[in-house]
Amino acid sequence: xxxxxxxxxxxxxxxxxxxxxxxxxxxxxxxxxxxxxxxxxxxxxxxxxxxxxxxxxxxxxxxxxxxxxxxxxxxxxxxxxxxxxxxxxxxxxxxxxxxxxxxxxxxxxxxxxxxxxxxxxxxxxxxxxxxxxxxxxxxxxxxxxxxxxxxxxxxxxxxxxxxxxxxxxxxxxxxxxxxxxxxxxxxxxxxxxxxxxxxxxxxxxxxxxxxxxxxxxxxxxxxxxxxxxxxxxxx
Amino acid sequence: xxxxxxxxxxxxxxxxxxxxxxxxxxxxxxxxxxxxxxxxxxxxxxxxxxxxxxxxxxxxxxxxxxxxxxxxxxxxxxxxxxxxxxxxxxxxxxxxxxxxxxxxxxxxxxxxxxxxxxxxxxxxxxxxxxxxxxxxxxxxxxxxxxxxxxxxxxxxxxxxxxxxxxxxxxxxxxxxxxxxxxxxxxxxxxxxxxxxxxxxxxxxxxxxxxxxxxxxxxxxxxxxxxxxxxxxxxx
Amino acid sequence: xxxxxxxxxxxxxxxxxxxxxxxxxxxxxxxxxxxxxxxxxxxxxxxxxxxxxxxxxxxxxxxxxxxxxxxxxxxxxxxxxxxxxxxxxxxxxxxxxxxxxxxxxxxxxxxxxxxxxxxxxxxxxxxxxxxxxxxxxxxxxxxxxxxxxxxxxxxxxxxxxxxxxxxxxxxxxxxxxxxxxxxxxxxxxxxxxxxxxxxxxxxxxxxxxxxxxxxxxxxxxxxxxxxxxxxxxxx
Amino acid sequence: xxxxxxxxxxxxxxxxxxxxxxxxxxxxxxxxxxxxxxxxxxxxxxxxxxxxxxxxxxxxxxxxxxxxxxxxxxxxxxxxxxxxxxxxxxxxxxxxxxxxxxxxxxxxxxxxxxxxxxxxxxxxxxxxxxxxxxxxxxxxxxxxxxxxxxxxxxxxxxxxxxxxxxxxxxxxxxxxxxxxxxxxxxxxxxxxxxxxxxxxxxxxxxxxxxxxxxxxxxxxxxxxxxxxxxxxxxx
DNA sequence: AATGAATGAGCTTTCATTCAT
DNA sequence: AATGAATGAAAGCTCATTCAT
Numbered sequence: 001x002x003x004x005x006x007x008x009x010x011x012x013x014x015x016x017x018x019x020x021x022x023x024x025x026x027x028x029x030x031x032x033x034x035x036x037x038x039x040x041x042x043x044x045x046x047x048x049x050x051x052x053x054x055x056x057x058x059x060x061x062x063x064x065x066x067x068x069x070x071x072x073x074x075x076x077x078x079x080x081x082x083x084x085x086x087x088x089x090x091x092x093x094x095x096x097x098x099x100x101x102x103x104x105x106x107x108x109x110x111x112x113x114x115x116x117x118x119x120x121x122x123x124x125x126x127x128x129x130x131x132x133x134x135x136x137x138x139x140x141x142x143x144x145x146x147x148x149x150x151x152x153x154x155x156x157x158x159x160x161x162x163x164x165x166x167x168x169x170x171x172x173x174x175x176x177x178x179x180x181x182x183x184x185x186x187x188x189x190x191x192x193x194x195x196x197x198x199x200x201x202x203x204x205x206x207x208x209x210x211x212x213x214x215x216x217x218x219x220x221x222x223x224x225x226x227x228x229x230x231x232x233x234x235x
Numbered sequence: 236x237x238x239x240x241x242x243x244x245x246x247x248x249x250x251x252x253x254x255x256x257x258x259x260x261x262x263x264x265x266x267x268x269x270x271x272x273x274x275x276x277x278x279x280x281x282x283x284x285x286x287x288x289x290x291x292x293x294x295x296x297x298x299x300x301x302x303x304x305x306x307x308x309x310x311x312x313x314x315x316x317x318x319x320x321x322x323x324x325x326x327x328x329x330x331x332x333x334x335x336x337x338x339x340x341x342x343x344x345x346x347x348x349x350x351x352x353x354x355x356x357x358x359x360x361x362x363x364x365x366x367x368x369x370x371x372x373x374x375x376x377x378x379x380x381x382x383x384x385x386x387x388x389x390x391x392x393x394x395x396x397x398x399x400x401x402x403x404x405x406x407x408x409x410x411x412x413x414x415x416x417x418x419x420x421x422x423x424x425x426x427x428x429x430x431x432x433x434x435x436x437x438x439x440x441x442x443x444x445x446x447x448x449x450x451x452x453x454x455x456x457x458x459x460x461x462x463x464x465x466x467x468x469x470x
Numbered sequence: 471x472x473x474x475x476x477x478x479x480x481x482x483x484x485x486x487x488x489x490x491x492x493x494x495x496x497x498x499x500x501x502x503x504x505x506x507x508x509x510x511x512x513x514x515x516x517x518x519x520x521x522x523x524x525x526x527x528x529x530x531x532x533x534x535x536x537x538x539x540x541x542x543x544x545x546x547x548x549x550x551x552x553x554x555x556x557x558x559x560x561x562x563x564x565x566x567x568x569x570x571x572x573x574x575x576x577x578x579x580x581x582x583x584x585x586x587x588x589x590x591x592x593x594x595x596x597x598x599x600x601x602x603x604x605x606x607x608x609x610x611x612x613x614x615x616x617x618x619x620x621x622x623x624x625x626x627x628x629x630x631x632x633x634x635x636x637x638x639x640x641x642x643x644x645x646x647x648x649x650x651x652x653x654x655x656x657x658x659x660x661x662x663x664x665x666x667x668x669x670x671x672x673x674x675x676x677x678x679x680x681x682x683x684x685x686x687x688x689x690x691x692x693x694x695x696x697x698x699x700x701x702x703x704x705x
Numbered sequence: 706x707x708x709x710x711x712x713x714x715x716x717x718x719x720x721x722x723x724x725x726x727x728x729x730x731x732x733x734x735x736x737x738x739x740x741x742x743x744x745x746x747x748x749x750x751x752x753x754x755x756x757x758x759x760x761x762x763x764x765x766x767x768x769x770x771x772x773x774x775x776x777x778x779x780x781x782x783x784x785x786x787x788x789x790x791x792x793x794x795x796x797x798x799x800x801x802x803x804x805x806x807x808x809x810x811x812x813x814x815x816x817x818x819x820x821x822x823x824x825x826x827x828x829x830x831x832x833x834x835x836x837x838x839x840x841x842x843x844x845x846x847x848x849x850x851x852x853x854x855x856x857x858x859x860x861x862x863x864x865x866x867x868x869x870x871x872x873x874x875x876x877x878x879x880x881x882x883x884x885x886x887x888x889x890x891x892x893x894x895x896x897x898x899x900x901x902x903x904x905x906x907x908x909x910x911x912x913x914x915x916x917x918x919x920x921x922x923x924x925x926x927x928x929x930x931x932x933x934x935x936x937x938x939x940x
Numbered sequence: 941a942a943t944g945a946a947t948g949a950g951c952t953t954t955c956a957t958t959c960a961t
Numbered sequence: 962a963a964t965g966a967a968t969g970a971a972a973g974c975t976c977a978t979t980c981a982t
Contacts, residue, residue: 037361042955053964055958064956120359124351126272129418160433165412169437172411173404180403183364198395202404206441256945277972288947293974491966507831512951523968528953590829594821596742599888630903635882639907642881643874650873653834668865672874676911747976758943760979769977947979958968 022060022070025050030071034113038068038121068121069133075114076136079107080143087147096147097203101174102196108178109187115179144170148207158208170203257295257305260285265306269348273303273356303356308371310349314342315378322382328444329435331382336409336438337431343413344422350414376402383442393443405438492530492540495520500541504583508538508591538591543606545584549577550613557617566617567673571644572666578648579657585649611637618677628678640673727765727775730755735776739818743773743826773826774838780819781841784812785848792852801852802908806879807901813883814892820884846872853912863913875908 028050032041043064047057061067086103090096108115122133145163148155155163177199181190204210263285267276278299282292296302321338325331343350357368380398383390390398412434416425439445498520502511513534517527531537556573560566578585592603615633618625625633647669651660674680733755737746748769752762766772791808795801813820827838850868853860860868882904886895909915 039361043957044955047965054956055965056963058957059962062957116359116361120355123414124355124359126274126351129420134418159437161437164415165430168411168415169408169434172414173408175411176403176407177400179358179407180399183369185364195400199404202394202396202441205443205445206437208440210440278974279972289973290948290975291946294945297974299973509831513953514951524952525954525969526967529966532953534952586829586831590825593884594825594829596744596821599890604888629907631907634885635900638881638885639878639904642884643878646873646877646880647870649828649877650869653839655834665870669874672864672866672911675913675915676907678910680910748978749976752944759977760944761942763978764941767978943980943982945980947977949976951975952973954972955970956968959964959966961964 025052025057025060025067026071026074029067030074030114033068033071033117034111037113038117043067065121065125068117069131072114072118072122073133073136075111076118079104082107084143087143090147090151093151093209094200094204096151098196098200100144100147101199101203102192104171104174105178105181105190105192105196108175109181109190109192112182112187115175115182119179152207152209155207159206166207169206173203174199256287260287260292260295260302261306261309264302265310265349268303268306268352269346272348273352278302300356300360303352304366304368307349307353307357308368310346311353311372314339315376317342319378322378325382325386328386329439331386332438333431333435335379335382336434337427339406339409340413340416340425340427340431343410344416344425344427347417347422350410350417354414379405387442387444390442394441401442404441408438409434495522495527495530495537496541496544499537500545500584503538503541503587504581507583508587513537535591535595538587539601539603542584542588542592543603545581546588546607549574550611552577554613557613560617560621563621563679564670564674566621568666568670570614570617571669571673572662574641574644575648575651575660575662575666578645579651579660579662582652582657585645585652589649614640622677622679625677629676636677639676643673644669730757730762730765730772731776731779734772735779735819738773738776738822739816742818743822748772770826770830773822774836777819777823777827778838778841780816781823784809785846787812789848792848795852795856798856798914799905799909801856803901803905805849805852806904806908807897809876809879810883810886810895810897810901813880814886814895814897817887817892820880820887824884849875857912857914860912864911871912874911878908879904 025046029041029046032046032049036045043057044054046067047054050057057067061070083100083103086099087096090099122128122131125131125133128134144167148163148166152158155166159166161169177195181187201210260281264276264281267281267284271280278292279289281302282289285292292302296305318335318338321334322331325334357363357366360366360368363369379402383398383401387393390401394401396404412430416422436445495516499511499516502516502519506515513527514524516537517524520527527537531540553570553573556569557566560569592598592601595601595603598604614637618633618636622628625636629636631639647665651657671680730751734746734751737751737754741750748762749759751772752759755762766775788805788808791804792801795804827833827836830836830838833839849872853868853871857863860866860871864871866874882900886892906915
């Protein structure tokens with residue numbers, strides 16, 4: 001039986017431009033997932049928590065997958081918006097990179113279940129390759145490239161690598177580091193800013209931009225509290 | 236009635252606490268997962284394909300989760316064994332890093348569904364933190380650290396980062412790059428060796444070991460065929 | 471698709487916290503159990519016979535246990551209601567006791583499988599002590615006590631026993647007698663009224679109320695047909 | 706597939722005359738049932754605890770039912786043996802009845818799970834009527850009748866009831882009283898001897914043998930501690 | 941006599957999704 | 962737009978019992 005929500009076209013179209021109802025549902029779902037763990041939340045649970053009937057919920061979201069996806073995208077959107085702001089307003093390369101790293105780690109550690117959902121239900125979902133999620137992500141993720149382009153002139157020459165690959169290399173590493181912290185339950189004690197500072201150095205060197213590192217005068221790490229121990233890991 | 240799993244009964248010596256047929260079952264399950272996609276394979280399917288009754292399957296693997304986990308670990312084990320061999324037999328840092336990267340990418344692209352399963356059913360599974368999978372992974376993953384230690388004396392000083400963090404940074408990046416290739420369906424055309432060569436450079440610089448890069452005479456990239464296009468990514 | 475349980479949908483007003491269809495399901499289940507024997511009736515069977523899907527059945531009854539319990543309680547309730555009526559309307563002690571006995575025996579012999587279910591799945595079920603069944607039974611079973619109190623002034627003095635013990639003593643004996651008749655397959659030929667008459671005498675004497683037996687003028691045993699043989703038992 | 710234990714004929718034959726092995730198994734099973742609750746003990750558990758393989762266990766007991774039944778019968782046998790001894794050695798009617806009651810209650814309260822098993826798996830099992838259990842029980846249960854016959858001459862005349870019915874009436878009542886105590890978890894505080902004394906009176910009166918009650922001089926209740934409260938019940 | 945792996949029927953249960961109202 | 966009862970496929974899992982060795 002095909003979904004018949006052809007009527008409610010406005011809500012369905014692309015991503016974004018949803019009514020207020022949807023936003024509310026998404027918020028509720030997000031909280032529920034975070035609180036109880038995604039696999040322990042049924043559509044009925046979401047409907048109940050949102051004060052809707054199950055049927056009505058399905059007017060807004062065709063599938064369970066639809067719902068998780070949109071929940072994920074809301075989180076991702078907020079994340080990316082902030083990353084873009086950071087990239088745009090950075091006053092130098094080093095600080096920008098450092099802040100992007102710190103922001104990414106902070107996002108993950110602040111909402112680990114959300115990240116897990118993203119990993120499991122979106123990134124590693126069957127058929128992710130052809131999903132709207134990828135399109136959305138693609139459209140979101142230009143900021144890093146733009147940021148690099150603004151501060152580094154000849155990235156290609158320095159690394160021989162496409163910007164998109166660099167982005168994967170960068171975010172892949174950061175996310176894995178963050179994930180290990182989550183998995184090891186060290187989120188509380190992990191010193192994000194200290195780590196970000198060091199990681200920024202590493203990535204700048206990686207990209208052959210270390211010389212920029214020579215004038216880190218403007219670099220104002222948000223916190224000076226650099227506990228070296230906070231970077232130990234054993235995963 | 237005697238087992239009639241004449242098909243795939245390789246009978247490797249007792250793995251774990253269970254009988255000898257395990258290996259055969261794991262192989263069958265692995266193939267099935269790869270062919271049909273994990274979520275479309277039921278325990279009954281596996282049992283059937285292995286020439287076993289469902290009950291017997293449950294004699295070997297307590298849960299569906301148990302089975303995926305073990306399938307994943309077999310793949311991971313093979314992967315790591317080879318990585319350890321590479322790390323052990325490397326004749327210089329640059330080549331070693333390059334070969335590790337190439338191996339990792341090759342593993343992923345050769346068995347993308349396996350990697351997806353690893354991502355989704357193990358790494359991002361509920362309670363992974365406390366699962367035996369993590370223990371296994373932990374015990375497996377010393378080779379990279381050992382490798383670095385052999386070739387680079389003062390890594391800590393150069394990066395300010397724990398070796399475990401460096402490992403996450405390294406493999407996180409590589410895996411994300413590989414995943415993008417998979418998702419974009421470019422596995423066929425992707426030039427692994429060319430990418431590995433460049434990425435090795437990047438990571439060596441990242442770790443402050445670029446000077447080692449000064450005698451890359453022995454560095455014989457397996458292939459010179461560097462198609463620039465092969466590294467484009469947009470995931 | 472609308473429910474098509476056209477068969478047995480009596481639709482008594484909402485029993486318990488669930489919808490109105492309950493009563494119909496209970497009736498169907500009861501018949502099924504009686505016909506085929508409880509252990510040979512699966513939830514699927516009940517669903518089918520009730521014209522429901524299995525899932526729907528589980529909307530009404532959480533467990534198989536839930537269902538048996540409720541089926542049992544319906545039967546018990548009817549039984550008790552009638553017993554209460556008898557106790558309330560009895561015009562003298564002897565007749566009342568006799569009629570209670572006859573009613574109890576008649577109930578058992580009329581629905582032996584139901585009684586067996588009660589015995590096995592409720593009374594002797596694991597954790598019966600803490601089950602709602604006991605609460606229900608407790609709340610149901612005041613009639614006997616009330617009845618005794620109305621007709622006999624100083625029961626305690628006469629027997630030295632608590633009324634609740636007397637009730638167990640009374641019903642335990644009667645039920646065992648009835649059970650033996652069932653087990654020996656003598657239900658058809660057993661003369662309930664004759665037995666009840668004699669048993670009433672015995673219990674009155676037991677309770678020290680035999681003097682009441684001195685004016686049994688009003689005692690009109692429903693039948694005079696006392697086949698002595700009908701009381702033989704050897705269980 | 707029919708059981709092929711035709712070989713081991715000796716063990717199978719009637720009930721009684723079992724080898725030492727069986728006795729050991731029965732003992733183990735009994736303990737296991739008592740400790741864990743019958744429904745939580747599988748045949749495999751019994752085999753393990755008995756130091757046997759499952760297959761071997763089945764050489765001794767054809768069915769699970771077979772096993773429970775025999776476990777029950779062992780307990781019952783011991784119970785009956787003692788009851789017979791009591792009946793045989795009683796020096797007067799009142800004491801004999803009292804001691805039989807006390808013994809029955811004591812047996813139940815000492816092994817409530819065993820009684821539950823008896824109730825559920827034997828007495829209320831499907832097809833109990835045709836089972837060897839009934840035959841066994843029948844052969845066991847002559848002591849009460851014999852006892853009555855020894856002390857009371859004209860029971861039939863006094864009650865109009867068959868001895869077998871009297872036995873049901875007697876034991877049914879006692880067992881129900883004991884069961885209530887078990888279910889209400891009052892086994893620890895219940896004063897068996899006090900109850901037995903009073904109940905004996907009641908049953909003697911019931912059977913029209915109260916005059917015998919006139920010389921209860923010899924009645925030496927095992928304990929004088931008659932807590933009236935111990936007989937309260939509310940089940 | 942003993943073993944214990946293999947069997948496989950059977951059961952309960954969940955939940956995403958639909959659709960008559 | 963909203964409801965929520967109904968759906969029913971699917972899956973995981975247990976355990977008494979068998980039988981080749």
